[in-house]
Amino acid sequence: MPRAKTTLPRARPSAGGVSVYLLAFLAPHSPPPPGISRTQWAILLKWFSTTRFTAAWGDLASCPPSTPSSGAGFIFAGLGGNEIHPETLIKVASAISKMLAEWKINAVNVRVCGAKLNDAQTRTLAVALFTAAKSDPHQRGKPLPPIHWAIEGLDPNSEREARLVSAALIRSRKLANLSGNLAPPEFIANAAMKIARERHMNCEIWNPARLRKENCHALLAVAQGSANEPRLIILKHRVRPGGPKPLILVGKTITFDSGGLSLKPPKSMEWMKFDKCGGMAVLAAMEMIAALKIQRPVIGILAAAENMPGHRAMRPGDVIKSRSNKLIEVLNTDAEGRLVLADALSVACDFKPAAIVDFATLTGAAVAALGHVYSAVMGDDSVVASLKESGQRTGERVWPLPLHPDYAKAIRSPFADLKNTGDGAAGAIIGGIFLRAFVPRTIPWAHVDLTNAWEEKPSAFAAAGANLFGAQLALDWVRNFPK
Ligand code: BES
């Protein structure tokens, strides 16, 4: 993000806090934005010309208040035209939040000039501002005072919604950022239960005894090398009985992925506390759905386990019977996500849902294919298409990969119905092909292979750690699913 220099004649103190202007354009003779006098604007234009601020996307120009309490000060941020993408708003919001944190400011008025945001865009901006304001989970020292945002054009209802959405994001992100020792499956289950109670969702937690009773041997097999027990967490947002069929969100929740006996090399293990991010995105989405009282039943299922190489660990070559009765030959214990999801999808199908989407940090191959810009999506065309649209609206972008039946040859096994790895080619697709074996073709389904679930270092736009990619995608998808 190129930044303009940030020196400016002192702004005059004004009562309503720092003024933030998001400018679509800066024409040589543009009239002053509302709230700025002609004289002030003339000074500002002169100042802009001495800096590199042209209102291009990413441009920032700011003038800190003379004292934190005076509340004066300006921030100008460029939007780069009036075609505004969600990620532009998200990035601008985080940049502004960082600046305000530096200045220790807690009241801001945000105005958009030269463009008219639609309701969804205004809400995106609000969510991004609310979330970013409390964004740095690794922040040391005193917590910042809450920031009072006023966003022009944001109606009270949207504001309430933005607050609820960002509260859910902040809460699940805290959980997602916890390390493997601090947040084993049981801990995640308790946290989910707490959220469910608060938001009036029904929450069922299956412990190992229940999992055995339910024949979830694939989930149990993944957990058996760990001292930490697995849990299957089922959250239900119910509306009235007799309504439409539920939508189901399933999340891979591996609290730490060592690879098991097919042990990962140390470098590849460093980030594997984030292998629960699919589940954490689903948890956040469920909290949002319940808090916003979405008028449609939605079920969230988190398959939580730790993948460790303990003395009881599953071995390469082991044949396990999944809940759906399909036998799986485990050739690589590091392909554990598809095993826990196989059982979770089988549970999901029992609810006779209208559609299922699963979210998982399933393969490194998806990252190799798409980088961190798009996550991969695969499955039934209708679900893939609706997710792609939600991705465009929310900025949580997904791109389709094909699930042609010919790929299924790669996971044929001489000892079981299928094996859990292919020959190394088309790794992300093979993950999808494997999962599809656990969903009858009568149930619309898609799988999202997350490539961008966490940030490895802080940037101008985001703190390091989980970003809950998928949560807003899931919310948007649920909201727009045909009744
Ligand atoms: N959790 C990993 C996938 C992963 C790695 C996601 C890095 C994001 C970043 C998953 O369980 C895994 O290890 N997958 C294997 C599959 C392979 C053994 C077929 C992989 O991608 O190498």
Ligand code: ZN
């Ligand atoms: Zn793995």
Ligand code: ZN
């Ligand atoms: Zn994994």
